[in-house]
Amino acid sequence: xxxxxxxxxxxxxxxxxxxxxxxxxxxxxxxxxxxxxxxxxxxxxxxxxxxxxxxxxxxxxxxxxxxxxxxxxxxxxxxxxxxxxxxxxxxxxxxxxxxxxxxxxxxxxxxxxxxxxxxxxxxxxxxxxxxxxxxxxxxxxxxxxxxxxxxxxxxxxxxxxxxxxxxxxxxxxxxxxxxxxxxxxxxxxxxxxxxxxxxxxxxxxxxxxxxxxxxxxxxxxxxxxxxxxxxxxxxxxxxxxxxxxxxxxxxxxxxxxxxxxxxxxxxxxxxxxxxxxxxxxxxxxxxxxxxxxxxxxxxxxxxxxxxxxxxxxxxxxxxxxxxxxxxxxxxxxxxxxxxxxxxxxxxxxxxxxxxxxxxxxxxxxxxxxxxxxxxxxxxxxxxxxxxxxxxxxxxxxxxxxxxxxxxxxxxxxxxxxxxxxxxxxxxxxxxxxxxxxxxxxxxxxxxxxxxxxxxxxxxxxxxxxxxxxxxxxxxxxxxxxxxxxx
Amino acid sequence: xxxxxxxxxxxxxxxxxxxxxxxxxxxxxxxxxxxxxxxxxxxxxxxxxxxxxxxxxxxxxxxxxxxxxxxxxxxxxxxxxxxxxxxxxxxxxxxxxxxxxxxxxxxxxxxxxxxxxxxxxxxxxxxxxxxxxxxxxxxxxxxxxxxxxxxxxxxxxxxxxxxxxxxxxxxxxxxxxxxxxxxxxxxxxxxxxxxxxxxxxxxxxxxxxxxxxxxxxxxxxxxxx
Numbered sequence: 001x002x003x004x005x006x007x008x009x010x011x012x013x014x015x016x017x018x019x020x021x022x023x024x025x026x027x028x029x030x031x032x033x034x035x036x037x038x039x040x041x042x043x044x045x046x047x048x049x050x051x052x053x054x055x056x057x058x059x060x061x062x063x064x065x066x067x068x069x070x071x072x073x074x075x076x077x078x079x080x081x082x083x084x085x086x087x088x089x090x091x092x093x094x095x096x097x098x099x100x101x102x103x104x105x106x107x108x109x110x111x112x113x114x115x116x117x118x119x120x121x122x123x124x125x126x127x128x129x130x131x132x133x134x135x136x137x138x139x140x141x142x143x144x145x146x147x148x149x150x151x152x153x154x155x156x157x158x159x160x161x162x163x164x165x166x167x168x169x170x171x172x173x174x175x176x177x178x179x180x181x182x183x184x185x186x187x188x189x190x191x192x193x194x195x196x197x198x199x200x201x202x203x204x205x206x207x208x209x210x211x212x213x214x215x216x217x218x219x220x221x222x223x224x225x226x227x228x229x230x231x232x233x234x235x236x237x238x239x240x241x242x243x244x245x246x247x248x249x250x251x252x253x254x255x256x257x258x259x260x261x262x263x264x265x266x267x268x269x270x271x272x273x274x275x276x277x278x279x280x281x282x283x284x285x286x287x288x289x290x291x292x293x294x295x296x297x298x299x300x301x302x303x304x305x306x307x308x309x310x311x312x313x314x315x316x317x318x319x320x321x322x323x324x325x326x327x328x329x330x331x332x333x334x335x336x337x338x339x340x341x342x343x344x345x346x347x348x349x350x351x352x353x354x355x356x357x358x359x360x361x362x363x364x365x366x367x368x369x370x371x372x373x374x375x376x377x378x379x380x381x382x383x384x385x386x387x388x389x390x391x392x393x394x395x396x397x398x399x400x401x402x403x404x405x406x407x408x409x410x411x412x413x414x415x416x417x418x419x420x421x422x423x424x425x426x427x428x429x430x431x432x433x434x435x436x437x438x439x440x441x442x443x444x445x446x447x448x449x450x451x452x453x454x455x456x457x458x459x460x461x462x463x464x465x466x467x468x469x470x471x472x473x474x475x476x477x478x479x480x481x482x483x484x485x486x
Numbered sequence: 487x488x489x490x491x492x493x494x495x496x497x498x499x500x501x502x503x504x505x506x507x508x509x510x511x512x513x514x515x516x517x518x519x520x521x522x523x524x525x526x527x528x529x530x531x532x533x534x535x536x537x538x539x540x541x542x543x544x545x546x547x548x549x550x551x552x553x554x555x556x557x558x559x560x561x562x563x564x565x566x567x568x569x570x571x572x573x574x575x576x577x578x579x580x581x582x583x584x585x586x587x588x589x590x591x592x593x594x595x596x597x598x599x600x601x602x603x604x605x606x607x608x609x610x611x612x613x614x615x616x617x618x619x620x621x622x623x624x625x626x627x628x629x630x631x632x633x634x635x636x637x638x639x640x641x642x643x644x645x646x647x648x649x650x651x652x653x654x655x656x657x658x659x660x661x662x663x664x665x666x667x668x669x670x671x672x673x674x675x676x677x678x679x680x681x682x683x684x685x686x687x688x689x690x691x692x693x694x695x696x697x698x699x700x701x702x703x704x705x706x707x708x709x710x711x
Binding site for chain 2 (some may be wrong): 101103127129132137139143144150151156158159162166167170173174177178180182184190205208211
């Protein structure tokens with residue numbers, strides 16, 4: 001099965017290298033290949049879920065297919081597929097505006113497809129060192145995707161991203177080496193395979209495990225945009241083309257969180273898990289607070305959405321730190337809900353940017369006349385992301401907060417206060433933007449069907465998931481929580 | 487078989503050399519000298535790996551020594567020199583927050599801090615004589631590299647700071663535990679790619695966007711028009 005991923009990925013990459021089409025049609029040709037790869041990967045992930053007994057191990061147990069891995073892969077492939085459709089119209093427009101040159105397209109799509117392969121395999125990693133390697137590769141590839149645009153600020157943003165993420169990731173390696181030495185001490189054979197770590201965790205020294213955990217956490221947290229390692233995130237998300245912002249926010253941040261989740265599952269088997277929980281909740285609350293306070297003065301729509309991603313990652317960390325089966329169940333659901341809503345918000349922001357050539361709210365005049373779909377996307381997305389009922393984020397927020405109330409009321413109040421600030425930040429900006437009218441500087445931009453379809457799909461998906469909980473999803477999430485040992 | 491005390495003594499001398507190169511990296515301003523010192527530091531760390539190989543005969547250590555020389559003493563400095571030549575920057579004069587003397591003082595404080603905090607935890611892990619000093623110097627070197635990243639302004643110097651961090655982590659891993667060779671190899675490949683990308687990006691900041699995209703494409707030959 002995993003070979004099928006690699007082979008299909010490589011075949012499509014091979015097609016990308018062929019020079020069939022004249023530059024004028026190259027964007028569409030390369031995009032079709034990206035759509036094909038995302039679709040094939042999605043089908044393969046569904047097939048893995050149905051036909052492969054879980055957990056199954058591959059390549060000397062370096063890789064593993066279990067329910068958590070498939071869940072991550074399914075969300076990522078789904079988002080990639082939507083993003084690939086959206087990219088068809090979006091990138092064509094970027095080429096017209098000379099925001100991206102035709103000669104960069106092949107590099108852009110190659111990095112895009114390679115990123116999908118790396119992301120899927122990162123989820124399928126059983127070995128934490130291999131996971132680290134793939135996580136680092138995602139940094140490299142997404143930085144390349146950010147700099148293909150014709151703007152110097154993008155290079156600065158990418159450099160900041162590369163430096164912050166990879167500096168933090170070097171600390172992870174130190175932690176992984178300590179963990180490896182720890183297993184060697186406990187059993188005589190060193191390993192970083194997650195399944196073995198789960199079995200042997202009880203025999204490890206809790207003090208040393210916490211020590212290793214802190215180091216490993218720094219790197220994973222930087223990739224997930226946790227404060228204080230988040231400094232790269234707002235700029236990178238805001239400067240990247242919107243279709244890449246989607247991948248950064250709805251796919252790549254998740255990988256960091258999945259890493260923390262797997263590590264936390266190991267910690268749960270040791271006597272160190274109370275300390276580890278405390279660390280996670282502490283960082284989570286700090287992250288939510290810093291993100292919420294940074295959101296109030298924002299005038300840039302993409303930066304606002306980026307800070308909202310930081311806030312949600314902090315919330316996920318709090319949920320993981322609670323460590324109850326119910327909290328983890330809703331953490332997993334929140335990952336899916338957040339990914340869908342964030343995709344909708346960035347897709348809408350992308351259309352608005354192409355209309356107004358700006359991400360600033362004050363430049364967006366007559367949004368309902370010019371871009372009604374994007375305006376609705378922004379409104380619905382904002383409501384959904386702050387947790388208004390009938391949207392899925394509401395369910396997960398409510399349930400995690402209920403669990404939090406059992407843990408600590410003061411922490412609950414702090415987080416509720418922060419959520420209030422976040423809601424105010426979104427409300428202020430929407431109220432200021434929507435009634436704005438004025439002289440129209442740019443021609444109305446006709447949004448292509450390939451960009452509209454994913455947005456409509458997301459509208460439907462978000463509403464359905466908010467009011468109806470599919471039985472299959474429920475069973476899967478329960479299965480994952482059990483497999484993590486909770 | 488070479489007797490162990492001699493090997494331990496050699497390791498100690500190499501530690502001093504590592505610290506000396508670290509002190510130079512946090513204080514020197516001329517970029518070419520910085521690159522040269524980084525190469526020397528990589529040689530010293532490869533030598534540490536080789537001495538450890540002589541001591542316990544693990545083939546992974548020998549391969550690591552060879553890999554370190556190939557990637558860190560030759561490949562990375564070569565790429566960086568080439569790109570630096572086209573950038574016309576010779577010296578990095580600006581130190582933010584810290585002067586060179588201040589850097590030395592903070593660096594020394596870091597070593598003590600790491601020593602103190604590691605002495606609470608790590609000695610449980612192994613009883614080897616050189617294990618603890620190796621781990622402490624490795625992590626201190628990594629922290630000094632991080633200090634360079636934060637206190638210098640030129641991107642190329644920052645990249646050298648990152649490379650120093652990597653050397654520190656490598657030194658740490660030599661003494662604490664070697665992962666399987668395939669993983670070590672992949673990690674080094676990953677880091678080399680990262681450095682090449684960061685260098686190209688640093689080049690992009692100082693030149694026009696067209697020149698930058700030319701350079702970016704020249705490192706991804708297959709995708710070139």
